[in-house]
Every structure is written in structure tokens, then in C-alpha cells.
Amino acid sequence: MGLVKSSNLGYPRIGEKREWKKLLESYWAGKVDEAIFHSEMKRLRLHFLEKQKRQGLDWIPVGDFSLYDHVLDTAFMFGLIPERFQLDVGDSILDTYFAIARGSQDAVASEMTKWFNTNYHYIVPELQGLSPQLKRNRPLDYYREAKNELGIQGKPVLLGPITFLKLSKGYDEDELDTWLDRLGPLYAQVLNELESEGVQWVQIDEPILVQPLDEKDFDRFYRVYDALNEATPKLNILLQTYFEAVEDYEKVVQLPVQGIGLDFVHDQGINLAAVSKQGFPKDKVLAAGVIDGRNIWRANLQEKLELIHTLTQVVALDRLVIQPSSSLLHVPVTVKNEEALEPLLKNALSYADEKLEEVVLLTETLNEGTSELKKRIQESVSAVTALNQSSARNNHEVQQEIDNLGEALPTRPAAYQERRVLQAKRFNLPLLPTTTIGSLPQTPEVRQARQKWRRREWSDEAYEQFVKDEIKRWVKIQEEIGLDVLVHGEFERNDMVEYFGEKLIGYTTAKHAWVQSYGSRCVKPPIVYGDVSLDQPMTVKESVYTQSLTDRPVKGMLTGPVTILNWSFVRDDIPRSAVQNQIALALRKEIEALEANGIAMIQVDEPALREGLPLKPEKWQDYLDKAVYAFRLATATVENETQIHTHMCYAEFQDILESISQLDADVISIEAARSHGELVNVFEEQVYDKEIGLGVYDIHSPRVPGQEEMAMIVDRALEVLAPEQFWINPDCGLKTRKEAEVIPALEAMVEAAKQLREKY
Ligand code: GLN
Ligand code: ZN
Numbered sequence: 001m002g003l004v005k006s007s008n009l010g011y012p013r014i015g016e017k018r019e020w021k022k023l024l025e026s027y028w029a030g031k032v033d034e035a036i037f038h039s040e041m042k043r044l045r046l047h048f049l050e051k052q053k054r055q056g057l058d059w060i061p062v063g064d065f066s067l068y069d070h071v072l073d074t075a076f077m078f079g080l081i082p083e084r085f086q087l088d089v090g091d092s093i094l095d096t097y098f099a100i101a102r103g104s105q106d107a108v109a110s111e112m113t114k115w116f117n118t119n120y121h122y123i124v125p126e127l128q129g130l131s132p133q134l135k136r137n138r139p140l141d142y143y144r145e146a147k148n149e150l151g152i153q154g155k156p157v158l159l160g161p162i163t164f165l166k167l168s169k170g171y172d173e174d175e176l177d178t179w180l181d182r183l184g185p186l187y188a189q190v191l192n193e194l195e196s197e198g199v200q201w202v203q204i205d206e207p208i209l210v211q212p213l214d215e216k217d218f219d220r221f222y223r224v225y226d227a228l229n230e231a232t233p234k235l236n237i238l239l240q241t242y243f244e245a246v247e248d249y250e251k252v253v254q255l256p257v258q259g260i261g262l263d264f265v266h267d268q269g270i271n272l273a274a275v276s277k278q279g280f281p282k283d284k285v286l287a288a289g290v291i292d293g294r295n296i297w298r299a300n301l302q303e304k305l306e307l308i309h310t311l312t313q314v315v316a317l318d319r320l321v322i323q324p325s326s327s328l329l330h331v332p333v334t335v336k337n338e339e340a341l342e343p344l345l346k347n348a349l350s351y352a353d354e355k356l357e358e359v360v361l362l363t364e365t366l367n368e369g370t371s372e373l374k375k376r377i378q379e380s381v382s383a384v385t386a387l388n389q390s391s392a393r394n395n396h397e398v399q400q401e402i403d404n405l406g407e408a409l410p411t412r413p414a415a416y417q418e419r420r421v422l423q424a425k426r427f428n429l430p431l432l433p434t435t436t437i438g439s440l441p442q443t444p445e446v447r448q449a450r451q452k453w454r455r456r457e458w459s460d461e462a463y464e465q466f467v468k469d470e471i472k473r474w475v476k477i478q479e480e481i482g483l484d485v486l487v488h489g490e491f492e493r494n495d496m497v498e499y500f501g502e503k504l505i506g507y508t509t510a511k512h513a514w515v516q517s518y519g520s521r522c523v524k525p526p527i528v529y530g531d532v533s534l535d536q537p538m539t540v541k542e543s544v545y546t547q548s549l550t551d552r553p554v555k556g557m558l559t560g561p562v563t564i565l566n567w568s569f570v571r572d573d574i575p576r577s578a579v580q581n582q583i584a585l586a587l588r589k590e591i592e593a594l595e596a597n598g599i600a601m602i603q604v605d606e607p608a609l610r611e612g613l614p615l616k617p618e619k620w621q622d623y624l625d626k627a628v629y630a631f632r633l634a635t636a637t638v639e640n641e642t643q644i645h646t647h648m649c650y651a652e653f654q655d656i657l658e659s660i661s662q663l664d665a666d667v668i669s670i671e672a673a674r675s676h677g678e679l680v681n682v683f684e685e686q687v688y689d690k691e692i693g694l695g696v697y698d699i700h701s702p703r704v705p706g707q708e709e710m711a712m713i714v715d716r717a718l719e720v721l722a723p724e725q726f727w728i729n730p731d732c733g734l735k736t737r738k739e740a741e742v743i744p745a746l747e748a749m750v751e752a753a754k755q756l757r758e759k760y
Helices: 019-028 034-055 070-077 093-102 138-150 161-167 173-197 215-231 249-253 270-278 301-312 352-367 371-389 396-403 416-427 444-454 460-481 498-503 540-548 561-566 576-596 617-635 654-662 678-685 707-717 739-759
Strands: 112-114 121-123 155-159 201-205 236-240 259-263 285-291 320-324 505-508 515-518 521-523 527-533 555-559 601-605 643-648 667-670 691-695 726-729
Touching (some): 034 138, 070 121, 121 515, 155 173, 161 173, 215 236, 236 285, 249 270, 270 301, 285 301, 320 352, 396 576, 460 540, 498 555, 654 678, 678 707, 707 726, 726 739
Parallel strands (some): 555 601
Antiparallel strands (some): 112 121, 505 527, 515 521
8 A cells, every 4th residue: 555545435225236226115015025125235335335445445334334324323323213203013124224214104294395405305213202322333233244245444534413413303402401411422332343354444424514603513513523533442433524615624623533534625725725724634644536426527636636736735645545535426336337438428427436446546656756647647638639529519509609698687678567467468367276286197008108119119200199198188287177277297208307408509418426415316407518509499399389279378398497406416617607608598498489479378397496505604695696586587578568487496495585575576476385384474574576476385295185285375375465466376297296195185175265256
């Protein structure tokens, strides 16, 4: 081993061909028994470790593997099982574990939420009424397994106690210290046992250190890590942070641990500047996250060497570790199988396996610097440069259009209050108009039809005819139900982002770019690799066809620029906002084409607007301003009589309401049924003057809601909002629901609207 070490923080769980996902789902479906399940999982786990070993990594993480989620694993190893799951005594412990994540016959699942600013979702631990006990030393088990089976002396990975507690719920603010006092000794026990086993380094993840913390929190960090450090004099603790610069560099690097892990990719240069200016403690190891753990692009390794060079001005080589910026959980497994991609693009990609290769190459170059290694560094520069100089990234027409935009915020010709009058006249809708959010049930037949077409078993014509028939059938159903504003149903779309990714220039979808979203659920974000533009309409055909079947208005249906960007892998050679504006310009052309073809209402969905908010509050405004700009860039050129809708499926709203209002959409629909009236309270304090539909029923559940309960939700909303501005709609799209659930639910919704119209 050389002076500089190479390391990894976590490896993707899903497998090259999503074997992990398939195994989980087979187990849930009762197709494999528990014994086979465990042995197959072990095989996968060892395979992942072996791959990392073959790469020549010095520090290989163990215990990062999970059967569902690492936050749930942490709760589970401390026996933090919410009471409602403790009842099924007959069940195996594995089934209890899955029940917490997925719910069971008698108990609803624990909540799931976003893991920091990623698209990974973790299970929120519920601590109410529980007291922790060490049920199993999970990291130790995995350490032993790797050692016995593969001769790997792994680096056990644990989620740290403070981040764990901050992500949990079911305790009051003032109980945090009590909880820390309970968990602290258990963590100490885990570490003690690792120490006795001969473990050298353990990685403790405390990503909460990149978010705002107060004095008290830092005191907690000192208290907890002092205790852990004292309990394990021979064990080295690496305190790992990621996704942003740490909040208070000085305090973080002085913590009583032997190593600090910092992100030098997503820190906007702040971590790097802090290391250079303030130095780094001589007695600590710096684990430098220099390879992007969140994106799929190959790195320019020459630039990375320069970055590392800056670090070596203050950190001795034997105290330096080279690693990805975060766990590789957030990137796909390997580029190797992407045979269908253009070589220029494929050559500029790097998924988990390739990223580890980059890490090792950098490390070896620092340690040995042979000419062979230098040649390989040069290859990375050429690969990146070739893509940067390709025509895909140098579309002068697009760049010219962007340059010509000017500073001013794109603005509709008339102000909202004026548009409102014109639109009311044009559409002549009843009070409390009813509509849906866009997608209608994606039945197995719809999916099968798409598959047959994809596999070329069906011709384009056959598939298009199928979609048309489905649209026609549903126009009739919607009319019979009595909805006021119709949708085409999105039958032709697999996914609200991928669909556009496949149609826009500069975008592509890779076949194997899967990443875990939650549990066994994987997503394949499309890839923005070049300048984005539109060469032909994407949605006009379906919308125009639908409108031709009915006299009622049909909403055109698009995904907005912010959401498309947030749910894609995005090129990193230009600012994200520049890509966002290119997407917005392409959408503007689509919207203009819809309008020119007689579509008078156009919905531009932005469900990812809120979840894209940066981790650091001081960056929110800039993010929101750019989002508002892009949305308006896409939507502001339409006539006053054209009605722009938007949709967002979350209820936490109060802190961004002003920006949402600035989108200047004529109508917004948002989730409200699940948030139990919390959303409505917002409008008690803040004014919203445009039209708005608060979801009246939860589409996430198969339950068919009754007319009365929906009417009650509207009644409550109308205490704070005017009936003239109110729309009646479900919480979100209906694609995951069955036809037999959707029709009665919408019938009841329309009945509720009729009943309410009498009253207001
Ligand atoms: N129009 C989309 C649909 O109905 C919106 C989905 C979403 O908000 N996530 O499916
Ligand atoms: Zn939604």
C-alpha cells in the first residue's frame, strides 16, 4: 500500500441487472423462502465486495449493504420497532423489518422521506415510547463476513447518532439529549466490539453537519464523540460528511475523531478554501471526496489532481484518503453494459465501478506517478474534452437564443386579474370547476401495449391507434362522470420526465442507468448530455386528438423545466440554471405549438420544485428565483386567454408561497387531502390571489372516498379561499389507481362539487 489511500463510502445495492430488486420482490411475492432469500442476498453482497477488492481499493466499506434502507437498518439494530409492528409475534424478524417499511395487514408503514437533497428516500424512524437496546452488532457481522469469506479487512459504515436522531421523529426537541444519552453507550458498545475484532477504521456518517446547526448541536457533537473516542482508544473513527460544505469548518475539524471526510465536489469550493486558508489538523486523516458520487460523468482527472495538489499543501500524503464525494448509492452500477450508447458519450460516462477506478487511478498516480498512469489520466481529459467539444454541446442556435433572452423576467402580456376576466369569459366554467391532474389508470394493458411497441412487435401505427382508443374511451368516461375540464390521460407516457427526455434533443436515456429511489423501487433518470432543444412537437398530437372528441376544454399536459432538471442526470460543464433555461425554451415552443393548435389550457407540472431546494437555507432564494425565471420563460408567451395551470404534489408550502405565486400560473393544483388541513392554515396567514385546487382525495390509497368527506375538505378550504378561485381535483395523477377505484371516486367528487355549488 502506498502513502495515499483509496476508499469508498458505500456501494450501490441494486446490482448490475437489478438482481437485488428482483430478489426482494420475489421474496415479497412468496416466490422464494427466507433461507434462499438470505443466501442469495449474501451472494450479491459478496459479489459487490469482491468487485471493489479487484479494483484495488484500500478501504472497502462493509455494512453499507441493506435489505431496504440504511436508516431503517440503524433503527432496527437498536431495536427501535414502533409498537404497532411488535404485535405480529408469529412473523419472522425479517417480515417485521419489511412491515415497517411497507406496511402490513394491520399496520401502516412508517413514513418515508427524502434523504437530504437526493432522490433516495429513507424510512423515518419513530421513537415514540421506545427505548433502544443493541439487538445486533450489524457492522461487526458484516465485517466478519467480508473477512472470513473474502479476506477483506473492511471499513464498517454506520449512520452517526446525531444525524440518526435528527432524521427521526416521535420525540420532543428537549428529549434529544436524553435520546443521545441512551444511544451513546450503545454506539460505544458497537465500536468496542469492532475494536476488539481488530478493526482499524470505522466510518461514521454525520451528513447533518452540512446543514445549519446551533451551538447546542455542536456541544452535542463534542459530547458524543468525546465519549466514543474515549471508549475506543485503538479504533480510528472517520467522521464522514457529504452533499455540501460543512457548516462550521473550524468546529468540525477539531472534533475528537481521527479522520474527517469532506465533499470537495458539491461544496462550491468552500471546503477546499477552508482547508487551504485554515489548514487541517496535523493529527487527523483527511478523506477527500473528489469524484462526484451524485452524477454519472467521467471526471477530468488532471483537474482532480490539481485539486488534490491544493490539499497536499496542508495535508501530508500519509494522512490523505481519496474517495468519492458521497456513497455511490446515488449512481448506477456500471457503464460496461451500455452498449447502445454512442461511443463519444459512453466514453465520457462513469458509474459506480468506473468511479472507483478513477479513485484508484488518482491514488496510484499520487503514490507512483508512472508514465502509464499519466497516460490514463490524459485519457480522461480527452474523453471529457471530446464530449465538451462535440456538436451536441455546441448548438449555436440554442446558445444564441439563450444569449438573446435579456435580464427581465418573462411576463404575460396582461396581469393576472385582467387575464382572469378574459379566461372566465372564454371558458364559461361553473363555480368550483372539477378536473383531474393528468394521468389516468395505467392498466396492465397499457403497459403491455407499450412493451410490445418497444420490442417492435407492434408497429407505430398499431401503438398509436391503441393510445387513441384509450383516450377516446376515457373522454367518454370523463364526460359521463361530468368533469368540467378533461385530460387525455398520459397513456403514451411511461414516466413524466423520461417521456420528454426521449423526445428532446440533447437528452438520452441509458439502458442501465438505474438508481434506487426507495426500497426495491428504482428509477432511471434520463441524461441531459448536450444543449437541449425541440425539433418536433412532443405532445400536440395526443392533445389535439383529445380536444377533437369533446366540447369541454382539454388540458395540454407537460412537465416543467425545474422538474425535468431535478429528475435527470445533468451535464456538469455548464451551470444547472443554464440547462434549466434551455429546457424551458424548448417547452416554450411546445406550449406555443399547443396553443396554435387550439389547446386553450396548458398544465405545466412542477412536483419537484420544492424537493429541489438546496440544503443550505441561504441558497433557497437564488434557487427559487431561477425556478421562477425558467417556469415563466416556458409559459409567459401565451395569449391572455390561454390558461396556464401548474401542479405540485406536496403540501409544505408556506415558506415558498411567494415564489409559487410568482410563477404566475393562472391555476395551481396541489396535494392537500393527506396533510389533514395543515395546508389550508397557510391561507389564513398568507394571501394567494390566483385560482387554486386543493386536492380533495388521496390518490395514494385504493380507498374510494365518499362525497361527504370531500365536500367537508372543500368547506374547510372555503373558509380561507374564495369559491370563485377554487377548483376541485384529486391530490395527484391517477396512473397508479385501478379504473374501478377511479370512476366511483371521481363520480363522488363531481357530486360533491354539485352539492357545494348549491351552497356557495
Ligand atoms: N400530470 C402528472 C400526472 O398526473 C403529474 C404527476 C405528479 O405530479 N407527480 O401523473
Ligand atoms: Zn402530483
